[in-house]
Amino acid sequence: MPRASSRDALITTFGRLVEAHDVLARRLSASLELGCGIPLTWFEVLLRISRADQQLVSMTVLAEQVSLTTGGVTRLLDRMIAAGLVTRVPCPSDRRISYAALTEAGAARLTEALAIHRKDLSRSFDGFSAIELAQLDGLMDRLRHATPEQ
Amino acid sequence: MPRASSRDALITTFGRLVEAHDVLARRLSASLELGCGIPLTWFEVLLRISRADQQLVSMTVLAEQVSLTTGGVTRLLDRMIAAGLVTRVPCPSDRRISYAALTEAGAARLTEALAIHRKDLSRSFDGFSAIELAQLDGLMDRLRHATPEQ
DNA sequence: TAAGATTGAAGCATCAATCTTG
DNA sequence: CAAGATTGATGCTTCAATCTTA
Numbered sequence: 001m002p003r004a005s006s007r008d009a010l011i012t013t014f015g016r017l018v019e020a021h022d023v024l025a026r027r028l029s030a031s032l033e034l035g036c037g038i039p040l041t042w043f044e045v046l047l048r049i050s051r052a053d054q055q056l057v058s059m060t061v062l063a064e065q066v067s068l069t070t071g072g073v074t075r076l077l078d079r080m081i082a083a084g085l086v087t088r089v090p091c092p093s094d095r096r097i098s099y100a101a102l103t104e105a106g107a108a109r110l111t112e113a114l115a116i117h118r119k120d121l122s123r124s125f126d127g128f129s130a131i132e133l134a135q136l137d138g139l140m141d142r143l144r145h146a147t148p149e150q
Numbered sequence: 151m152p153r154a155s156s157r158d159a160l161i162t163t164f165g166r167l168v169e170a171h172d173v174l175a176r177r178l179s180a181s182l183e184l185g186c187g188i189p190l191t192w193f194e195v196l197l198r199i200s201r202a203d204q205q206l207v208s209m210t211v212l213a214e215q216v217s218l219t220t221g222g223v224t225r226l227l228d229r230m231i232a233a234g235l236v237t238r239v240p241c242p243s244d245r246r247i248s249y250a251a252l253t254e255a256g257a258a259r260l261t262e263a264l265a266i267h268r269k270d271l272s273r274s275f276d277g278f279s280a281i282e283l284a285q286l287d288g289l290m291d292r293l294r295h296a297t298p299e300q
Numbered sequence: 301t302a303a304g305a306t307t308g309a310a311g312c313a314t315c316a317a318t319c320t321t322g
Numbered sequence: 323c324a325a326g327a328t329t330g331a332t333g334c335t336t337c338a339a340t341c342t343t344a
Contacts, residue, residue: 010271011264013283014174015194016290021171022217023294024164041334044165059305067172072335074306079334096304096343114161121160124296128289133163136289139282140166144173146274191312209327222313224328229312246321246326 028120035116046110049102056099085109178270185266196260199252206249
């Protein structure tokens with residue numbers, strides 16, 4: 001009969017993952033907000049757009065990328081448009097689709113945010129060896145694709 | 151001049167951590183909700199109470215443990231009390247403090263939830279070796295304590 | 301009829317102010 | 323005055339219903 005502490009190792013590990021995520025996300029978001037006036041979510045949106053083919057992302061795709069519903073993204077974009085960082089661009093070939101695109105101000109803000117975020121991350125991961133970082137990267141990559149099955 | 155892909159390795163890794171967290175948290179919460187009618191947050195609260203000394207946790211301590219504000223915990227407890235899973239117990243020595251405690255129904259629900267959660271986690275971490283799980287555990291443990299400093 | 305996006309209602313969290321007790 | 327908890331106002335998200343276009 002295994003001890004509870006051994007049977008519940010996964011519960012503890014997952015709990016630590018949640019805690020690590022919460023701590024980091026809070027800290028990094030607060031830093032971005034303080035340093036360039038946008039929360040982590042906005043940064044993620046700006047980054048996704050900038051990396052996309054043609055610098056355009058549809059609402060549905062963006063929703064998947066940032067782990068929100070399409071309804072959530074609609075309103076998120078509304079706020080970012082009000083802040084002048086992004087625009088909606090209608091798709092010429094399919095009028096159901098509207099793309100999100102960066103404004104010049106959005107691209108500039110992303111540049112600022114990237115500098116801050118890089119610095120914050122090197123601080124947060126200070127003390128981690130290259131090998132550990134590679135392990136972390138590999139583990140997270142597998143985990144995010146882990147079988148949703150059943 | 152380093153390539154962007156190498157300079158931004160940390161950004162990618164952190165992005166994967168966020169994505170892994172979101173995917174897992176969503177899946178595990180949905181499973182708990184379906185299997186025993188409580189979301190992941192409630193499970194975490196029940197677990198923290200059950201593990202606490204005397205099976206009692208003050209609002210402030212609970213708030214830290216589940217990464218919420220005390221205001222958030224007050225309302226979370228309100229809902230869980232309404233569901234009959236926990237109770238508030240006044241502290242006899244300091245009347246500012248109120249503890250959260252499990253009801254019998256709460257303890258029973260926790261038992262159900264634990265069984266489900268253990269099964270879900272072994273599925274999610276299926277394919278990970280013992281060594282990888284130990285690495286993951288160690289990395290998460292260090293990360294959640296990583297320097298909040300300046 | 302389905303796919304993409306938006307909207308109203310509702311849920312859950314934060315923030316700041318407040319109340320109570322130490 | 324400080325610490326613990328609660329409350330009102332507010333923000334962001336989800337869910338389900340709706341509108342438009344394919």
